[in-house]
Amino acid sequence: MEKIKVLWTLYHTFVKIGGFTVGGGYAMIPIIQRETVDTHKWATEEEMTDIITLAQSMPGILGINAATSIGTKVAGIPGAVACTMGMVSLPIIFVLIVSAVFEQFKDLTAVQYAFAGIRAAVAALILHAVIRLLKPTVKDFFQLIIFVAAFFLVVLSVLPMQYVLLICAFAAIILSIFRRTA
């Protein structure tokens, strides 16, 4: 009984965090921090730093990864599932509603015009995301080569993206082994 109570608290805490934060990722961190460290005392400030580092180094979404890690720490695997489900429950419901409505309106002329604008803006947002990522991801000459190579391999459709990622990971592992021994 006690365990179910804990899981429920985890779940509804993260429903609140996941359902009402627009923008995802970094926007969620301060709110997660407040709920986890201050309100529920599930982790200390220092443990929270470790959790964020871990969440950043794993694939996936920063905010959801942090939630999963906190859940694991508090209540093991069931806790991880409770927190993760909490983070995505409301957003998925919102998406289902919007996508059902979207079908009805997407052919209106005004909506078509709106999307002509949105497409240009999305291209700019993606470019801006890259500019922000350059500083933390391209720190030396080797990383610059990887960045440029990945760009051209994909634009010229030489290789499927997942192979590009795998090759870059292997190249980096081999290089870092050589650097240690040299």
Add this chain to the structure above:
Amino acid sequence: MISLFTMFFRIGLFTFGGGYAAYPLILDGLLTRGWMSEAQFADIWGVCNMLPGAVAVNTAAFVGYRTHGVSGALAAAFGAILPSLSLVIIATYFIARVNKSRILKGAFYGLRPAASGLIMAAAFRMAWATFFPKAGLLEFAKIADGVSIFAVALFAAAFLVMLKVKIKNKPVNPILVIIGAAATGIVCGSAGLL
């Protein structure tokens, strides 16, 4: 449906560096399966940015719904979160060791710039498609057939706003940029400028 789940599972496994890293991967998966065009996907991405939650998971659910209904939405969304869910659980149990593993560190050292390169490629393709609606990707000869001045101007404006404008010392919320772009599109379209 299984194809949808495995597609998003793989995307979830390879998404490093935030939600935008998923954009090129989802687009690639959709194009190879012929489920959606580049423009349709950009529309969905724009809408999902305005909804609460992580844009990558939202987009997965939206795409799943459009291609396979409600169960498709769930399959895609859970496919996208399952890899990181399992990896984060494992990593939490070994929290100290993850930061020390040489191989993992090495892999991330190469994956981070590669992910940036892929996002850059997606931005390039998207910009190309909106700027030169009549030319296919890298068809330089057809550029002269039609350049959308509206798209070029709006792209430049949106990029400058994101880069330079600060509200209370914070960058502008992307949602505002999308809403502004939608409004500009409606005004210019109604005025016959598109």
